[in-house]
Amino acid sequence: MCGCSFLDISVISICFIFCWSGVGKSAFTGKIHGIENVDPVLQYVANNSLREHPVLTKLRLRTLEDQWSTMMVASDQAQLMANLIRLINATKAIEIGMYTGYNALNMALAMPESGRVVACEIESTYIDIAKPFFKEAGVENKIDVRHQIAMKTLDELIAAGEAGTFDFVFIDADKFNYDRYYEKSLELIRKGGIIAIDNVLWNGKVVNPAPSDLTSQGLDALNKKLHKDQRIELSMLTVGDGLTIAIKR
Template identity: 45%
Template sequence: MAFNNNEEKQENQPITFKVYSDLFLFNKQKTLLQSNALYQYVLETSVFPKEHPSLKELRDMTEKHPRSHMATPADEGQLISMLVKLINAKNTMEIGVYTGYSLLSTALALPSDGKVVALDITREYYELGLPMIEKAGVIHKIDFREGHALSLLDELLQDENNKGTFDFVFVDADKENYINYHKKVIDLVKVGGLIGYDNTLWSGSVALPPDAPMEEFIRDLRGHVIEVNKYLAQDSRIEICQLTVADGITLCRRIS
């Protein structure tokens, strides 16, 4: 995170402390941009004016939930929608649904005969967003499957007809299993298709020393995120692009 050249550093305050304190201040807004004001500018100028009414309703509802930090932010939902349209995706998948903001973003972007297979360990949070999804008129595009994602992926892989058929897969689930998800998803996505992994900058903690001050849940999963980033970088079957949108999203294009 860069300093403003005009900003005076406080006397006797280590630079590293300033970086860490800024990092976690900005993380509350789910962004790695230099200031909350700049992030708000992006939202108000480019994101919120184009947000579908059902997405706004779902976002407003989710912000009141105790686990609202799990939600996909609106700017990332906009990115997902654009990607789905750019690659003309019809057959997609989402691993980790929560209340469904990214799921609804995908479903709205798909053509009328498109589908998104949505995998989550529980229907509880998905059902909170279901009224907004139904109101948007896209419920027919969603195939929700409840259970452990690794087992559900194995079921898909048992049918040879599923291999190499998905245009886009978005993964936003337990970080401990990202590498395990990748090993299965890579066989389901088609050559030329995209996989998106969310939270791959993990509040910026991936670039901090291990003893840096950070919230416990950030520290607990930081190592897993670092490992998946290394793994994706060396996987010769994909091209990757690390984006600094929201909490970091890594796009993987399958090339073989």
């Protein structure tokens, strides 16, 4: 039982829906990180769909040793993005917020030998973790790590004449700058290219965000902006902590 007070049939129905679905506890989101998952449905997804490169597995397990490992992209979400990269024959990608490099490696592995991933990361510790795994997987030449703030890298790419040439961008850095990252990404992406934005549900806190919760308010504002943005085609998915897929028109 979920602890609801069954006063009448209407309340019983409401309680059943909330208990069964888990609404209010991020019932429709979750990350597949470790070998074991509390949610049996997520474990089923991992058991029956995840095809993880051996070096990705090693990097994931290494990342789980870090105190901020929850920042790592969900494995099933990364696999989805790798398949999108294959689907559009992407050869140029940007990752805004590399962390330990799990998804940068994931994208590089999905690209041909001529592929290039520009990976933005400000923490040298995470870059040092990532690079040996890039080398082990044989893709170190595909991943261009930029050790500086992401906005500087994006501006440099635009100044170098690379606007409209990228196929895929993944935004997963500081939430305060998400809107700015999105606008720069739209400039850098080609027509038909994909911008993937992580954490758009923020553990459900984007729904009626608290007045003091500026992060959730900012994500909510961006979600509403994208919903009205006629420059893109749009899907918001409940994979991971919420993933928006925006295709440039």
